[in-house]
Amino acid sequence: MGMTNQPKLRQRKKLKTRQDLAEAAYALFGKRGFDNVTVAEIAQAADVSRRTFFRYFPSKESVVFPHRMDLIARFRRLIDERDKKENPLRRCRYATLIIAKEYMGDRDRILRQHHIVKSSTGLIAYEYKLDLILEESIAEALTPSRKAKAAQRRRARLIAGVVIGVIRAALREWFAKDARTNLVRLAEKAFDLLDSGLE
Amino acid sequence: MGMTNQPKLRQRKKLKTRQDLAEAAYALFGKRGFDNVTVAEIAQAADVSRRTFFRYFPSKESVVFPHRMDLIARFRRLIDERDKKENPLRRCRYATLIIAKEYMGDRDRILRQHHIVKSSTGLIAYEYKLDLILEESIAEALTPSRKAKAAQRRRARLIAGVVIGVIRAALREWFAKDARTNLVRLAEKAFDLLDSGLE
DNA sequence: TGCCTATTGACACCTAGTGCCAACGGGCTA
DNA sequence: TAGCCCGTTGGCACTAGGTGTCAATAGGCA
Numbered sequence: 001m002g003m004t005n006q007p008k009l010r011q012r013k014k015l016k017t018r019q020d021l022a023e024a025a026y027a028l029f030g031k032r033g034f035d036n037v038t039v040a041e042i043a044q045a046a047d048v049s050r051r052t053f054f055r056y057f058p059s060k061e062s063v064v065f066p067h068r069m070d071l072i073a074r075f076r077r078l079i080d081e082r083d084k085k086e087n088p089l090r091r092c093r094y095a096t097l098i099i100a101k102e103y104m105g106d107r108d109r110i111l112r113q114h115h116i117v118k119s120s121t122g123l124i125a126y127e128y129k130l131d132l133i134l135e136e137s138i139a140e141a142l143t144p145s146r147k148a149k150a151a152q153r154r155r156a157r158l159i160a161g162v163v164i165g166v167i168r169a170a171l172r173e174w175f176a177k178d179a180r181t182n183l184v185r186l187a188e189k190a191f192d193l194l195d196s197g198l199e
Numbered sequence: 200m201g202m203t204n205q206p207k208l209r210q211r212k213k214l215k216t217r218q219d220l221a222e223a224a225y226a227l228f229g230k231r232g233f234d235n236v237t238v239a240e241i242a243q244a245a246d247v248s249r250r251t252f253f254r255y256f257p258s259k260e261s262v263v264f265p266h267r268m269d270l271i272a273r274f275r276r277l278i279d280e281r282d283k284k285e286n287p288l289r290r291c292r293y294a295t296l297i298i299a300k301e302y303m304g305d306r307d308r309i310l311r312q313h314h315i316v317k318s319s320t321g322l323i324a325y326e327y328k329l330d331l332i333l334e335e336s337i338a339e340a341l342t343p344s345r346k347a348k349a350a351q352r353r354r355a356r357l358i359a360g361v362v363i364g365v366i367r368a369a370l371r372e373w374f375a376k377d378a379r380t381n382l383v384r385l386a387e388k389a390f391d392l393l394d395s396g397l398e
Numbered sequence: 399t400g401c402c403t404a405t406t407g408a409c410a411c412c413t414a415g416t417g418c419c420a421a422c423g424g425g426c427t428a
Numbered sequence: 429t430a431g432c433c434c435g436t437t438g439g440c441a442c443t444a445g446g447t448g449t450c451a452a453t454a455g456g457c458a
Contacts, residue, residue: 009425013424058415059415060413132327209404212455
């Protein structure tokens, strides 16, 4: 009846449960490492059953990257919003720099996440799977039209793969300095180096 | 007593068991897809116990890439044997083209392998993990000295990441045409494109 | 032949992930 | 307010990958 239009109790409960699970997981992973924590323990810490954990997250890995799919979608939209006539590398650079700036603003969360990822090779592989999705997404954004020529598709894929390489290099460098340097500048430098033919 | 110096029976048996397991796995994976085959079935087909399978292969995934680690080591050696003063991209190109040629000669096996990998996202992620190892290996080969400056290390890592992107693009293109085209030429074109700044 | 030891099979156990069903409890309607 | 509907949950059983343990087997060798 009120005009606040608050979400129903059920919705709020679900959101809280999801958050509780993610927080419990992050606390445990951070303390003992991803591999040394069981889903049962996460569920217990969040006060739900093990079965319920899997209703909120499709796998133990997925709880580590709760927003990655949103990020990938935004990256794609950022490329899309640039002039399609522009140099594709320029378009990717634009999107990368914006996301890089956001990463710097979200430093603490990203750093916690990275600390957890480093603790497990399985998790590293999982993040690679997510990188592949991003790569496909970039390639699609760079493909001029739905019925693009094969050569154009190939070029878009090559560029997407190379851009992923650049992004990963910049991030690695950032993390190597404890995320205390300027990620935007690192990304710019990496793209500059690429523009000059890696000389 | 003979001068043939044949390996002892035990060694030969072990080698045969390993091969039996790999062949049984390939046959089953090829027929039904990686995810629809259990380790128990592979073991049964090779006439050993499930436990024994894991004595020969550390995981179900690893049996799909029985020689990948050797390949990575050879790729590194190929880079190493080039003049260290040469352009790093040239050195990588050299190693890539040699491996590409070998791939073409080993077409059937590679194609079977690729068919299996495509059947499972988990396997794709596993191959990514192997790509990461290759990337690290390339970066190490490109690092001038053990005590290289940080900037040099970073550049080596960036180049390694980009080269992986190029290799993956060339392979993707090759597989897209059923491995009937010239992989060496595809790789050359990809490197050319990179040299020209992806224009 | 007989001893030593590498390899194997059998068994128990842990964990991720899924299907199923009964119980609980919001949310809406009479 | 009472009562029904159905979304959410917990419990249970089950599959499958992977590991530790131990006794049995079978090479290798004196």
